[in-house]
Amino acid sequence: METMSKSGFLPGALTEDEMENLARNERMAIYVSNVANLVLFLAKLYASFESRSLAVIASTLDSFLDLLSGFILWFTSAAMRNPNQYHYPIGKNRMQPVGIIVFASVMATLGFQILLESARELIAHTHPSKDHDDEMWVIAIMVFVTVVKFILMVYCRRFENEIVRAYAQDHFFDVITNSIGLAATVLAIRYKWWIDPIGAIIIAFYTINTWTKTVIENVWMLIGRTAPPEFLAKLTYLVWNHHKEIQHIDTVRSYTFGSHYFVEVDIVLPADMVLSEAHDIGEMLQEKLERLPEVERAFVHIDFEYTHVPEHKGKA
Structure with missing residues (x-):
C-alpha cells in the first residue's frame, strides 16, 4: 500500500x-x-x-x-x-x-x-x-x-x-x-x-x-455487504496518504456490488482551494482507488468541513 x-x-x-x-x-x-x-x-x-x-x-x-x-x-x-x-x-x-x-x-x-x-x-x-x-x-x-x-x-x-x-x-x-x-x-x-x-x-x-x-x-x-475491516483500513491508509492537502477523512465506505467492491470516500480540503486543484486531487484519488483489483468503482466526494449531517442517508 x-x-x-x-x-x-x-x-x-x-x-x-x-x-x-x-x-x-x-x-x-x-x-x-x-x-x-x-x-x-x-x-x-x-x-x-x-x-x-x-x-x-x-x-x-x-x-x-x-x-x-x-x-x-x-x-x-x-x-x-x-x-x-x-x-x-x-x-x-x-x-x-x-x-x-x-x-x-x-x-x-x-x-x-x-x-x-x-x-x-x-x-x-x-x-x-x-x-x-x-x-x-x-x-x-x-x-x-x-x-x-x-x-x-x-x-x-x-x-x-x-x-x-x-x-x-x-x-x-x-x-x-x-x-x-x-x-x-x-x-x-x-x-x-x-x-x-x-x-x-x-x-x-x-x-x-x-x-x-x-x-x-x-x-x-x-x-451490498460491507467490506472486511482490514480492507477498509487499507483504503483509509491510501486516502490519507494520497495528498498533503487532505485535512480530514469524513467517510470511507466500501460494500459488495457483485464480485467486487464499490468505494465511497468523503475528504476535506482547504476551503480556499481553487476548484481545478480540488478536482484534480479528487480525480487522481478515484483513479488510484479503482486500480485496486478488488474495486469496481470508486466515488470521491470533496468538502471543506466535516461537521455537517451526512448528505446521503440509507432508506428504510
Missing part, C-alpha cells in the same frame, strides 16, 4: 502483453474445462446405465450440471466483456453472482431429490441387480474421470481469474463426489447393497451443503 500510495500503481503490475497472454491462457482453461466436462459426462452416463448405481447416477447428474454451470460462466464472462453503457450503465458484473445463484439452487434441489430417492430405496429394500461383468468397466471409467478432474483442478487453480477459479472449485467438488461414488459402487457390488444408497446420500448432503453456502455467499455479494 505504501508503493501504491507513492506511485499510484500496484507493485509487480503486469505489462499489456503479459495481461493479454494471461487472458488467452484463462480462456484456454475455460475451453478445456468445458470440453472435458462434456466428454466426462458422456463417460459417466455410460457408467450409470451399466451399473445402475445411485451413487454413480448422483455423480453423473453433477457432471450434467457441470455443463450447465460451464454455459452460465461462459455466458456471464462473454457478457461482461461486451458492456452496453446505454442499457447497463454500471456494467454487467452482477450477472455472474446471479448466474451462480441460479445454478447453485438447481444443484441443491437435485441433491435433495437424490436424497429422497436413496432414502426410498433403503426403506423399500428395492435395488437393481448388479452385473459383476461390468464392474471393471465402471471402475475404470470412474477412476479415469476422477484423475482427469484432479488434473483440471490443479491446472485451473494456477489462475486468479474468478471464473476460472469457479471451474477449479467445481473440479474439486467432482473429485470428491466421484471418489465417493466409486467407493460406494465397488463396496455395494462386493459386500452389501445398501452401501450404494448410503454413498448417494453422502453425495446428496455434500451437494446441498456446498451449494447452499455458495448461494448465501453470492446473495451477500448482491445485497
Whole structure:
C-alpha cells in the first residue's frame, strides 16, 4: 500500500502483453474445462446405465450440471466483456453472482431429490441387480474421470481469474463426489447393497451443503455487504496518504456490488482551494482507488468541513 500510495500503481503490475497472454491462457482453461466436462459426462452416463448405481447416477447428474454451470460462466464472462453503457450503465458484473445463484439452487434441489430417492430405496429394500461383468468397466471409467478432474483442478487453480477459479472449485467438488461414488459402487457390488444408497446420500448432503453456502455467499455479494475491516483500513491508509492537502477523512465506505467492491470516500480540503486543484486531487484519488483489483468503482466526494449531517442517508 505504501508503493501504491507513492506511485499510484500496484507493485509487480503486469505489462499489456503479459495481461493479454494471461487472458488467452484463462480462456484456454475455460475451453478445456468445458470440453472435458462434456466428454466426462458422456463417460459417466455410460457408467450409470451399466451399473445402475445411485451413487454413480448422483455423480453423473453433477457432471450434467457441470455443463450447465460451464454455459452460465461462459455466458456471464462473454457478457461482461461486451458492456452496453446505454442499457447497463454500471456494467454487467452482477450477472455472474446471479448466474451462480441460479445454478447453485438447481444443484441443491437435485441433491435433495437424490436424497429422497436413496432414502426410498433403503426403506423399500428395492435395488437393481448388479452385473459383476461390468464392474471393471465402471471402475475404470470412474477412476479415469476422477484423475482427469484432479488434473483440471490443479491446472485451473494456477489462475486468479474468478471464473476460472469457479471451474477449479467445481473440479474439486467432482473429485470428491466421484471418489465417493466409486467407493460406494465397488463396496455395494462386493459386500452389501445398501452401501450404494448410503454413498448417494453422502453425495446428496455434500451437494446441498456446498451449494447452499455458495448461494448465501453470492446473495451477500448482491445485497451490498460491507467490506472486511482490514480492507477498509487499507483504503483509509491510501486516502490519507494520497495528498498533503487532505485535512480530514469524513467517510470511507466500501460494500459488495457483485464480485467486487464499490468505494465511497468523503475528504476535506482547504476551503480556499481553487476548484481545478480540488478536482484534480479528487480525480487522481478515484483513479488510484479503482486500480485496486478488488474495486469496481470508486466515488470521491470533496468538502471543506466535516461537521455537517451526512448528505446521503440509507432508506428504510
